[in-house]
Amino acid sequence: MTRHFLDVDDLTPAELGRVVELAGEEEPPAVLGGRGVALLFEKPSLRTRNATEIAVFQLGGHPLTLRAEEVGLAEREPVGDVARVLSRYHAAIAARVFEHHKLQELAASSSVPVINLLSDDAHPCQALADVLTLHHHFGRLAGLELAYVGDFNNVARSLAVAAASTGIKLRVASPAGFGPTPVDLARLDGLGGPPAVTSNPREAVDGADAVYTDVWTSMGQEAEAAQRFRAFEGFTVDEPLMGAAAGHAVFLHCLPAHRGQEVAAEVVDGPASLVWQQAENRLHATRGLLLWLLGA
Ligand code: CP
Ligand code: NVA
Numbered sequence: 001m002t003r004h005f006l007d008v009d010d011l012t013p014a015e016l017g018r019v020v021e022l023a024g025e026e027e028p029p030a031v032l033g034g035r036g037v038a039l040l041f042e043k044p045s046l047r048t049r050n051a052t053e054i055a056v057f058q059l060g061g062h063p064l065t066l067r068a069e070e071v072g073l074a075e076r077e078p079v080g081d082v083a084r085v086l087s088r089y090h091a092a093i094a095a096r097v098f099e100h101h102k103l104q105e106l107a108a109s110s111s112v113p114v115i116n117l118l119s120d121d122a123h124p125c126q127a128l129a130d131v132l133t134l135h136h137h138f139g140r141l142a143g144l145e146l147a148y149v150g151d152f153n154n155v156a157r158s159l160a161v162a163a164a165s166t167g168i169k170l171r172v173a174s175p176a177g178f179g180p181t182p183v184d185l186a187r188l189d190g191l192g193g194p195p196a197v198t199s200n201p202r203e204a205v206d207g208a209d210a211v212y213t214d215v216w217t218s219m220g221q222e223a224e225a226a227q228r229f230r231a232f233e234g235f236t237v238d239e240p241l242m243g244a245a246a247g248h249a250v251f252l253h254c255l256p257a258h259r260g261q262e263v264a265a266e267v268v269d270g271p272a273s274l275v276w277q278q279a280e281n282r283l284h285a286t287r288g289l290l291l292w293l294l295g296a
Contacts, residue, residue, distance in 0.1 A: 003293055004107040004114045006100070007122040008161040009191060015292065016131070016165050023132050023281070023288030031294045032061025035091040039117070040082075042068040042097045043219045047255060048117050048125065051282035052094055059290055061091065068095075074102060080109035087111040091294060098220055113293045120154060120220060126254045127158035128285035131166055133278045134210060137250060142167030147208040147245065149173045149201045149237055150262050151228070152180045155214045155254050160184070164193025171196040173204035175231045201235055208245045212252040213237045213262045229261070238264035242272060250274045 004010060011019060022028075037056045039049065049065060056063040073082055083106040086093050093110055096117040097103055107114040116124050135141055146168050148156050156172065160180070163170040172179060172195045179197055180188070188194045198204050205211055216232040217225045242249065251263075251273045259265040268275060 002111060002113055004110075005124060005289060005293065006103050006107060006114065006116045006119075008124045008127050008158050008165060010124075011165075011292075013165045016128075016162070019128060019285070019288045019292045020132055020135055021288070022291045023128070023284040025288070025291065028059055028287060028291055030060025031291060032056060032059045032091055034060060034062065036062045036064050036089055037092045037094060037290075038086045038090045039063055039065040040068050040071060040073060040093070040095040040097075041065065041117070042073065042095075043118065045096060045117070047279050047282045048096065051286050052117065052125075054283055055287035055290055058287055059294070064090070068097070073097075079105040082106070083109035083114070084111075092290065115289070115293070118154060120218075122158045122161075123154045123254070124158045124161075125282065125286055125289065126155055127162040128289060129278055129281040130159055130212070130252060130254070131162050131168075132281045132285045132288075133252065133274055134168070136277070136281075137274060138209065144168045144210065145171070145208045145246075146210045146212060147171050147173065147201075147204040148195075148212045149204060149241070150213045150232065150235055151178050151216055151218070152184065153214060153218050156180075156212075157184060159212065160188055160193075160195055161191060163195070164188050164191035167193070169196075171198065171204040171208065173198050173201040173235070175199060175235065178228075178231060201237075201241055202244050205241055205244045208249055210250045210252055211237055211242060211245050214254055215256070215258060216262055232262070236260075236262060236264060237267055239266050239270075242267055252278055255279055
């Protein structure tokens with residue numbers, strides 16, 4: 001059966017642990033053996049495109065990046081037909097899309113693994129790098145206390161699923177209307193890891209081992225930026241807020257970061273920040289995922 005990776009819970013907890021292990025392979029086998037991996041992008045990217053292209057190259061493959069508008073995904077050609085054709089050339093299809101259902105449509109018609117490179121709903125490759133970063137730093141995952149402050153968006157949703165899967169204790173602080181929905185909470189409850197939810201950032205951060213935030217306005221939400229800017233007032237991760245976390249606490253952000261909005265410059269550029277290691281880990285985590293999906 002072809003395995004896909006549309007969100008973190010497409011891997012069992014044991015499989016996720018194996019991907020984290022494989023991410024550490026220093027001399028990975030050339031599992032791609034000259035085959036291609038198609039990378040489709042409906043939205044901009046710095047980290048994801050670079051990390052995925054280099055991971056494919058390190059596994060002996062050829063990455064082929066396409067803007068979705070060049071392909072005419074769902075316009076020039078139905079999504080299912082794109083998947084059927086790309087499956088004939090490539091060992092895997094990776095895509096960054098607005099609507100998550102396009103990934104499901106790709107997966108339904110693809111005979112090779114489909115990987116989510118970010119959708120409006122989920123960013124599971126980021127979550128793999130996040131758990132890898134925490135694992136490197138703390139030497140364990142289960143029992144760590146992680147605070148997420150901000151919009152419960154694609155990044156937060158996949159992070160929450162990864163936390164549930166690994167035994168990380170997550171606390172989420174979001175303004176009213178921007179937190180996990182009842183559907184999110186039911187799903188996380190089903191995975192055995194419902195987060196504690198509050199609208200008070202200090203309460204979420206209190207004593208935490210790690211503090212994570214992401215942009216207030218995600219790609220595709222630009223028209224809501226002014227309204228979001230007002231709603232998130234008081235949710236900036238700044239030095240006083242980091243002061244409420246454990247003395248050894250680290251700061252995480254998927255990047256790109258907006259200094260002075262969701263994070264203060266002194267925090268993202270400060271000594272507790274692991275964001276550059278986290279960005280590098282996108283490469284190692286993606287390589288580990290490809291190794292696992294392609295049967296290492
Ligand atoms: N964190 C992340 O996914 O970055 P890009 O949008 O630059 O790929
Ligand atoms: N939540 C952000 C993440 C970018 C990597 C977005 O979707 O724009």
